[in-house]
Structures are given as C-alpha cells and as structure tokens.
Amino acid sequence: MTHQSPSQKGRSQSGSNRSLWITLGLAVLLGMSSFLYEPHGYFEVEHIKGFYALFGFVALCVLFIAAKVASPLLTRHEDYYAPKDTLSEEFPENQLGRENKDV
Amino acid sequence: MFEFFPPAFCFLSAALLLPFIPQGILRGLFSLTVPVLAGWSIWTATQGASAQTDFMGYTLTLMRVDGLSTFFGLAFSLAAFVCLIYAWHIRDTVQQVSTLLYAGSAVGAVFAGDLITLFVYWEGTAIASVFLIWARRTQGAYFTGLRYLVVQIGSGVILLAGIVLHVNTTGSIAFDSMTLESAASWTILLAFGIKAAFPFVHNWLEDSYPAATITGTVILSAFTTKLAIYALARGFAGTEELLLIGAAMAVVPSLYAVFENDLRRTLAYALNAQLGFMVVGIGIGTELAVNGAAAHAFASIFYKGLLFMGVGAVLYRTGTSKVTELGGLAKSMPWTMAFTLVGAASISALPLFSGFTTKSLILSAAGNAQMLWVWMALLFASACAVYHSGIKIIYFTFFGEDRGLTPKQAPFNMKLAMGITAVICIAVGVLPDQFYGLLPYDVGYHAYSVSHVVTQLQLVVFVVLAFLLLKNTPLFPAPRATVSLDTDWLYRKVIPYLLGHIARFVEHIWIRWKHDANLIVSNAINASYRTHGPQGPVARTWPTGSMVLWVAALLGITLLLTYI
Incomplete structure (x- = not known):
C-alpha cells in the first residue's frame, strides 16, 4: 500500500469537495423542481413534495446504519474458510495480464 | 419431425467440433459465429413453430417458439456473443467448450416445451458451468466448484422428483403454467427457486460466481439465474407467494453488498437483489409485470455483465478485485471506467440507461396492483443499488484512495466487449419503444414522463448526496478485508x-x-478355557486303572443286586 503525499491528499480533498458542491447544487435544483409540476403516481405518498428525494436520502442512511450494526456480526477474517475458499487465495498469476502503463 | 434446426444444437455441435480447430483467430471466429447463427435462427423462427420427437413413449417438444421463449433465446444468444468477445484472449479449451455447452443448454432450456427436455438442459447448464469455476485451477476454486455442483445438481434432482409427481398426477409432461395446489408444483417451484437464488437457498451464487475465472464470472452471471427467471415466468406467473420472496430477495442481499470487500462478490449480491425485482414482477403476474420481469432480466444480463467485465478487466491488470487494495485507477484505465460507468448508470436506473426503462415496468405493475409494501421494498432496493453497484464500484475502483497502481488499459477484446455491452445498455434506455416491441406481451407503456424522470433523478442524486455527506463520518460502513457470513x-x-x-x-x-x-x-472364552482347556476338568486325562476299578465295582454291584 502506498501513502499519499500531502499534495495528493489536498487534491483529492478539493476534488471531493467539488463533487459535494455540484451534487448539492443538483439536489437543490431537483428538490425545487418538485414544485414545478404535478406529480402523478400510484400511491398517496408519491404526492408528497420531494418524496423521492427524501426516500433516497433516508434509505441510504438506513442502509449504512444497518450495515454498520450488522457487519461485526456478519463478517470474519478473510482466512475464515481457508483453504476451501478463494477469498484467501491470490488470483493465479498465469491467468492475469498484469502490465503497467508505459510512462 | 423438426420444422427447423433447434438453435441449442448449434451450440452443442460447435462445442464438439471446437477442440479440433486450432487455437487462435480461427477458433475465436468459429466460436463467434455460433451465437450469431443461433440468434439468426431464433429471430427468423415462425411464432408457434415447434420441433418434436418421440422418446420412451413420450412426445418431447424440443422447440416451442413463442414470445417469451424467443425473447430469452435472443437475450442468451446476444449475451453469449459479447461474452465470447470478452473471452477472445483465452486459450483454455476447457473454458471454451464449457462456455458453448453452457450457453447452448440455457438456450435449449428456454425453448423446451416439455418438462423432460427442460430437465435435461437444466442439468446441462449445471454440469457445463462448473468447469468455468474449476478452470481457475486452485484449491479454493476446486472446493467452491464442488459446493456449486452439489447445489445445482440438487436443484435438478428436485426438479426431476417434481416432474415425476407432476406426470403421476396429471399424466402430462407439458411445461405450462402451474398453480401451487399439489406437492408436484411446490417441488418444481423449489427447484426453480434454488437456481433463481431465493432467500436461504441463494448463497451458492455469492459463493461461486466470484470464484470463477475472470471471463467465467461474466459468463456465469448471464445464464443460470435468468434461465430460472424464465422458468418461473413460464410456470408460476401470478403466484402470490413470489411477492414476499422477491421483496426479501431485493432487500436483504443489498445489505451484504454494502460491507462486502470483494467487488465481484459485491456484484453477486447486487445480482441477487436484481433477481428479486424480477421475481416480484412474476409474482404480480399481469402482462405488464411479466413484461417487466423479462425486460429487467434482459437489462440485468447486460448491465450486470458490463459491471463484471469492468471489474474483471481491473482484476486482469492488477491481480485484485478487493476494495481494500484498489483505488485511483481513473487515469490508468479510462475506457474501462467509462464503460463501467455506463453499467453503473444502468443499474442505478438513470434516465437514458437500461435500468430506467425496465425496472419501471415492474414498479408500475406493483403500483397498478396497489401493493404499497412491495413497491416500497423495491424502491428501497433501487436506492441501495445506486450505492452498492453504482457508487461503490466506481468510487473505490477508479477514485478513492490512490494505491499507486498504474496498470495498462484493458486488452482490446475486453474493451470491445464492454463497448458493445455499453451500447446495448444505452440502446435499451434510449429506444424503449423499439425494445418493448420485442417483449412477450403487447402493452402500451411510456417510460419517459416528466414526473418519472424527475423523481428518479431525485432518488439517485439524493443517494449520491447522502454518500458524499456520510463517507467521512463514523456512520460510513467502509469495507474491510473480511469474508461475509451468509x-x-x-x-x-x-x-x-x-x-x-x-x-x-x-x-x-x-x-x-x-x-x-x-x-x-x-470372560466367556476364559470360562470355557477353564472348563475345556488343557487343565480343565472336562479335558483332564483319566488313568486306565481307575476305569478298570470302576468297571469292576459296577460289575460287583450288578452281581450283588442279581442275587438279592
């Protein structure tokens, strides 16, 4: 594993911030657009303004919390099933085409 | 006998000929012509045509050409074509032959008009496909292949038991719609359910697919489970029990897909979740819903195949597909990233991509039937898919922490296969009316309305927003180098x-x-020994003199008694 230099870290941090701002802008625009048209859905809940936006946001929060709670119970070290499992093995080198980019 | 040559025979006969053709361009081109010929024969087949033969007193229907079988047959032929391009560089005869046998069995099974033919091809897919796992040639793959084979053959044996019961009850071997009124239909449903990865009998999928070779995983992802979806659509459309099963399938694997470290295993869980959508569609059973299940199966073959291809290309160049070892490949493998992004956009159901036009058929069918909880479960699973198959695959492979990996671009054949698959994903999203025209039933449906586009965009963008806000907080379940217990x-x-x-x-x-x-x-032996042994009373030697004495005594007594 390689460590990032401070400049690399700074670059990825600024890239990450930029994605966040762009997504936030899009989210605000899409959220506001709920008021511009009459939604037609199959259920009452779909007529709540911004239902899908809220649903998406809450769904991911719920998923993350569930995964956070469940993962200590449902995960073990990679060697847990070794040697009868492929997860603890290296992928066979003769089936790879490991080549690096020409610099 | 045959109105035309069954397309499955194209694959099966080509698999027999293949080892005699020299490795290289000639063998590659020969392989590629097979799905083209099969696809062409399916495309030109007359609806309602059949091919029958007699076998042990039964009339087997090797070909039943109707809307449902034609659609799946075409999907499988097209999938075989792109898979063979992706596997062009493979020089392993075992994998090449098993790919053709596997695809041929799957095509044969969807055209099977009777249960006996279905059973033969059903087992064919199981036996042919295990070699794609064993071809990895490691100890782990060997054991994984054995587990896979036990489950797959088990499904076949259960199917055979169901068929025997069914024939015993009804006297017919025809494979048509069934109701869950007899032990026979329950048994057949269980056999289909194992292959479709129903909850509790699903884990063979997540165990075996990531254990196959790089190309093997892509090929495996296309056929077995979609064949089971076809069989369910044919036999059990409108079965209410499938609603709960499908909803559970869509939701639970999504959770595993979040914390799974291996990206191919993540995609296997995501595939399982997508199958849940199709099972729900079949459970609803209306023409719109079955169309949705078929359409989503088609879309899923290609967008899931594309994601497996993208991760496979990364594995091919870097030797790993684990989140904890990948990151920052966007600059090194831009084409792979672009194609994988198309797959991610498709499974996320972004407008103009395939998931948008296919998933909505099932959601609308659930809406029409006023099944609020089923609809909510599917919507939840859709939001989850945006994360685990969209954001997670792309972010952790091509962005995220830079691990200093600078691999070369994927080989040309892999890029070509990914490119064609990406075009299919986009075509299904951009030309929905033409695509819907291929579906088994004729239903007027319009995927693109302002409301649908905006609401779907809201769902996707707010999931992305939630990820960006949470990814640096303690709430974020970052994958670690672990194995999941299922x-x-x-x-x-x-x-x-x-x-x-x-x-x-x-x-x-x-x-x-x-x-x-x-x-x-x-003890018994010792006791006998004591009585009968050399020193035992029974075996003791008596002197001759004492015998003579006793005889004389007895004679004397006799004499005495005579005179008294």
Whole structure:
C-alpha cells in the first residue's frame, strides 16, 4: 500500500469537495423542481413534495446504519474458510495480464 | 419431425467440433459465429413453430417458439456473443467448450416445451458451468466448484422428483403454467427457486460466481439465474407467494453488498437483489409485470455483465478485485471506467440507461396492483443499488484512495466487449419503444414522463448526496478485508462442527461398547478355557486303572443286586 503525499491528499480533498458542491447544487435544483409540476403516481405518498428525494436520502442512511450494526456480526477474517475458499487465495498469476502503463 | 434446426444444437455441435480447430483467430471466429447463427435462427423462427420427437413413449417438444421463449433465446444468444468477445484472449479449451455447452443448454432450456427436455438442459447448464469455476485451477476454486455442483445438481434432482409427481398426477409432461395446489408444483417451484437464488437457498451464487475465472464470472452471471427467471415466468406467473420472496430477495442481499470487500462478490449480491425485482414482477403476474420481469432480466444480463467485465478487466491488470487494495485507477484505465460507468448508470436506473426503462415496468405493475409494501421494498432496493453497484464500484475502483497502481488499459477484446455491452445498455434506455416491441406481451407503456424522470433523478442524486455527506463520518460502513457470513455458514461451519461432535460422541459410545463387549467375550472364552482347556476338568486325562476299578465295582454291584 502506498501513502499519499500531502499534495495528493489536498487534491483529492478539493476534488471531493467539488463533487459535494455540484451534487448539492443538483439536489437543490431537483428538490425545487418538485414544485414545478404535478406529480402523478400510484400511491398517496408519491404526492408528497420531494418524496423521492427524501426516500433516497433516508434509505441510504438506513442502509449504512444497518450495515454498520450488522457487519461485526456478519463478517470474519478473510482466512475464515481457508483453504476451501478463494477469498484467501491470490488470483493465479498465469491467468492475469498484469502490465503497467508505459510512462 | 423438426420444422427447423433447434438453435441449442448449434451450440452443442460447435462445442464438439471446437477442440479440433486450432487455437487462435480461427477458433475465436468459429466460436463467434455460433451465437450469431443461433440468434439468426431464433429471430427468423415462425411464432408457434415447434420441433418434436418421440422418446420412451413420450412426445418431447424440443422447440416451442413463442414470445417469451424467443425473447430469452435472443437475450442468451446476444449475451453469449459479447461474452465470447470478452473471452477472445483465452486459450483454455476447457473454458471454451464449457462456455458453448453452457450457453447452448440455457438456450435449449428456454425453448423446451416439455418438462423432460427442460430437465435435461437444466442439468446441462449445471454440469457445463462448473468447469468455468474449476478452470481457475486452485484449491479454493476446486472446493467452491464442488459446493456449486452439489447445489445445482440438487436443484435438478428436485426438479426431476417434481416432474415425476407432476406426470403421476396429471399424466402430462407439458411445461405450462402451474398453480401451487399439489406437492408436484411446490417441488418444481423449489427447484426453480434454488437456481433463481431465493432467500436461504441463494448463497451458492455469492459463493461461486466470484470464484470463477475472470471471463467465467461474466459468463456465469448471464445464464443460470435468468434461465430460472424464465422458468418461473413460464410456470408460476401470478403466484402470490413470489411477492414476499422477491421483496426479501431485493432487500436483504443489498445489505451484504454494502460491507462486502470483494467487488465481484459485491456484484453477486447486487445480482441477487436484481433477481428479486424480477421475481416480484412474476409474482404480480399481469402482462405488464411479466413484461417487466423479462425486460429487467434482459437489462440485468447486460448491465450486470458490463459491471463484471469492468471489474474483471481491473482484476486482469492488477491481480485484485478487493476494495481494500484498489483505488485511483481513473487515469490508468479510462475506457474501462467509462464503460463501467455506463453499467453503473444502468443499474442505478438513470434516465437514458437500461435500468430506467425496465425496472419501471415492474414498479408500475406493483403500483397498478396497489401493493404499497412491495413497491416500497423495491424502491428501497433501487436506492441501495445506486450505492452498492453504482457508487461503490466506481468510487473505490477508479477514485478513492490512490494505491499507486498504474496498470495498462484493458486488452482490446475486453474493451470491445464492454463497448458493445455499453451500447446495448444505452440502446435499451434510449429506444424503449423499439425494445418493448420485442417483449412477450403487447402493452402500451411510456417510460419517459416528466414526473418519472424527475423523481428518479431525485432518488439517485439524493443517494449520491447522502454518500458524499456520510463517507467521512463514523456512520460510513467502509469495507474491510473480511469474508461475509451468509447461509453458507450453516453448511460450511455449523453443520460440520455439529457433525464432528456427533461423530466424536458416537465414537466414544462405540469405544465403550467395544470395550464392554470385549470383556464379556473374553470372560466367556476364559470360562470355557477353564472348563475345556488343557487343565480343565472336562479335558483332564483319566488313568486306565481307575476305569478298570470302576468297571469292576459296577460289575460287583450288578452281581450283588442279581442275587438279592
């Protein structure tokens, strides 16, 4: 594993911030657009303004919390099933085409 | 006998000829012509045509050409074509032959008009496909292949039991719509359910697909489970029990897909979740819903295949597909990233991509039937898919932490296969009316309305927003170098552990019993020895003089008694 230099870290941090701002802008625009048209859905809940936006946001929060709670119970070290499992093995080198980019 | 040559025979006969063709361009081109010929023969087949033959007093229908079988047959032929391009560089005859046999069995099964033919091809897919796992040629792959084979053959044996019961009850071998009123139909449903990865019998999928070779995983992802979806659509459309099963399938694997470290295993869980959508569609059973299941199966073959291809290309160049070892490949593998992004956008159901036009058919069918909870479960699973198959795959592979990997671009054949698959994903999203025209039923449906586009965009963008806000917080479940415990834990750990204890207990009893039995037998032998042995009273030698004395005494007594 390689460590990032401070400049690399700074670059990825600024890239990450930029994605966040762009997504936030899009989210605000899409959220506001709920008021511009009459939604037609199959259920009452779909007529709540911004239902899908809220649903998406809450769904991911719920998923993350569930995964956070469940993962200590449902995960073990990679060697847990070794040697009868492929997860603890290296992928066979003769089936790879490991080549690096020409610099 | 045959109105036309069954397309499955194209694959099967080509698989027999293939080893005699020299490796290289010639063999590659030969392989590629097979799905083209099969696809062409399916495309030009007359609806309602059939091919029949007699076998042991039954009339087998090897070909039944109707809307449903044609659609799946075309999907499988097209999938075989792109898979063979992706595997162009492979020089392993075992994998090449098993790919053709596997695809041929799948095509044969969807055209099977009777249950016996279905069973033969059903087992064919199981046996042919295991070689794609064993072709990895490692100890782990060997054991994984054995587990896979046991489950797949088990599904076939259960199917055979169901067929015997069905024929016994109805006297017919025809494969048509069934109702869950008899043990026969329940048994057949179970056999289909194992292959479709129903909850509790699903784990063979997540166990085996990531254990196959790089190209093997892509090929495996296309056929087995979609064949089961076809079989369910044919046999059990409108079965209410499938609603709950499908909803559970869509939701639970999504959770595993979040914390799974291996990206191919993540995609296997995501595939399982997508199958849940199709099972729900079949459970609803209306023409719109079955169309949705078929359309989503088609879309899923290609967007899931594309994601497996993208991760496979990364694995091919870097030797790993684990989140904890990948990151920052956007600059090194831009084409792979672009194509994988199309797959991610498709599974996320972004407008103009395939998931948008296919998933909505099932959601609308659930809406039409006013099934609020089923609809909510599917919507939840859709939001989850945006994360685990969209954001997670792309972010952790091509962005995220830079691990200093600078691999070369994927080989040309891989990029070509990904490119064609990406075009298919976009075509289904951009030309929905033409695509809907291929579906089994003729239903007027319009995917693109302002409301649908905006609401779907809201769902996707707010999931992305939630990810960006949460990814640096303690709430974020970052994948770690772990293995997930699923139902396979029962038969890989718990049952062997319990069996070990039972074996030790039985052994202990056996040793005690043997000891006691030994004691009894040896006591008996000793007692006999004491009586009958060389020193025993019975075997003792008596002197001749004492015998003469006793004879004289007896004679004397006799004499005395005579005169008294």
